[in-house]
Amino acid sequence: MELEAAKMIGAALAMGLGAIGPGIGLGILASKALEAIGRNPEAQSKVQTTMILAIAVTEAVAIYALVVALMILFG
Amino acid sequence: MEISIAAEKLFSFGTFPVTNSFLIGAIVSGALMLWTRRIVEHWKEVPRGSQNVLEIIVESILDLVQSVTQDRKQALKFFPLIATIFLFVLFSNWAGLLPGLGTVGIYGEHNGHHTIIPFLRSTSADLNFTLALSLIVVFTIQFTGIAALGIVKYGKKFFISPFQKPYGIGMAVGLLELVSEVGKTISFTFRLFGNVFAGEVLLTVMLHLVPYFLPLPFLFLEIFVGFIQAVVFAMLTLVFLKMATIPPEH
Numbered sequence: 001m002e003l004e005a006a007k008m009i010g011a012a013l014a015m016g017l018g019a020i021g022p023g024i025g026l027g028i029l030a031s032k033a034l035e036a037i038g039r040n041p042e043a044q045s046k047v048q049t050t051m052i053l054a055i056a057v058t059e060a061v062a063i064y065a066l067v068v069a070l071m072i073l074f075g
Numbered sequence: 076m077e078i079s080i081a082a083e084k085l086f087s088f089g090t091f092p093v094t095n096s097f098l099i100g101a102i103v104s105g106a107l108m109l110w111t112r113r114i115v116e117h118w119k120e121v122p123r124g125s126q127n128v129l130e131i132i133v134e135s136i137l138d139l140v141q142s143v144t145q146d147r148k149q150a151l152k153f154f155p156l157i158a159t160i161f162l163f164v165l166f167s168n169w170a171g172l173l174p175g176l177g178t179v180g181i182y183g184e185h186n187g188h189h190t191i192i193p194f195l196r197s198t199s200a201d202l203n204f205t206l207a208l209s210l211i212v213v214f215t216i217q218f219t220g221i222a223a224l225g226i227v228k229y230g231k232k233f234f235i236s237p238f239q240k241p242y243g244i245g246m247a248v249g250l251l252e253l254v255s256e257v258g259k260t261i262s263f264t265f266r267l268f269g270n271v272f273a274g275e276v277l278l279t280v281m282l283h284l285v286p287y288f289l290p291l292p293f294l295f296l297e298i299f300v301g302f303i304q305a306v307v308f309a310m311l312t313l314v315f316l317k318m319a320t321i322p323p324e325h
Contacts, residue, residue: 052303056307057307059270060265060266064269066273067272070080070273074080075080
């Protein structure tokens with residue numbers, strides 16, 4: 001296999017596999033947050049800020065995969 | 076379309092290479108300092124104009140810090156670091172979104188081939204900057220913990236005798252905690268770098284696909300992401316600082 005092709009496959013695998021976990025995590029996070037807002041609509045703003053913080057932290061895992069993929073492609 | 080992980084060198088200042096990220100960082104920090112300096116020099120009892128903006132920023136960050144620490148004295152102690160991180164990261168994230176991203180620049184040599192070197196590149200899209208910032212934060216966390224608890228008591232968070240109650244398990248957990256302190260540096264570094272750099276790559280790609288209108292929603296997204304990442308960096312620093320000052324159980 002050529003080096004260029006191997007690099008592309010590697011980057012695609014890194015990003016694709018790396019997105020599975022955070023995807024599941026974000027789904028769980030949003031569903032729980034919506035449940036909490038549904039049960040107690042007055043707490044919406046408080047739940048929302050915590051949710052956005054948690055989303056950013058969860059999303060970071062996917063971002064690590066993205067950084068690795070970009071480094072394989074352009075590094 | 077040229078995408079490079081490292082910041083590109085614009086020109087040399089003696090033997091010191093000035094990269095585009097460094098230039099933007101210097102401009103942003105200089106502008107922030109000049110702005111606050113000007114307001115402090117013309118301080119008025121009844122605020123007007125941009126003094127109002129500064130007061131709103133300071134008050135809301137201080138309120139946020141206090142709501143986490145639950146302690147006025149500690150809040151005042153943590154405030155300078157948190158506010159500096161928040162404001163500098165926020166404005167350097169947003170500076171990378173100004174018109175001219177990846178397009179306006181000078182011709183130069185980069186990685187062996189002749190290409191355009193843009194003037195605009197967010198400071199956070201340079202791994203050196205985010206690594207430096209997260210090292211500062213992690214070391215501050217350790218020193219704050221030692222200063223608040225004393226070195227022996229703080230060390231007990233990580234080094235637990237294997238003859239204590241959950242025999243051996245406590246020691247393993249303590250060592251894991253020690254590893255996670257190193258992990259904090261890595262996760263701080265790559266979270267900020269990854270988000271901002273990925274944003275710039277996304278915008279450049281969109282700009283090359285369809286130059287008009289299509290990049291607009293992504294610009295909004297990037298403004299949001301830049302803000303959120305600044306908040307997350309500052310908030311996590313604050314939470315870790317607070318956690319370091321809480322004495323270990325037993």
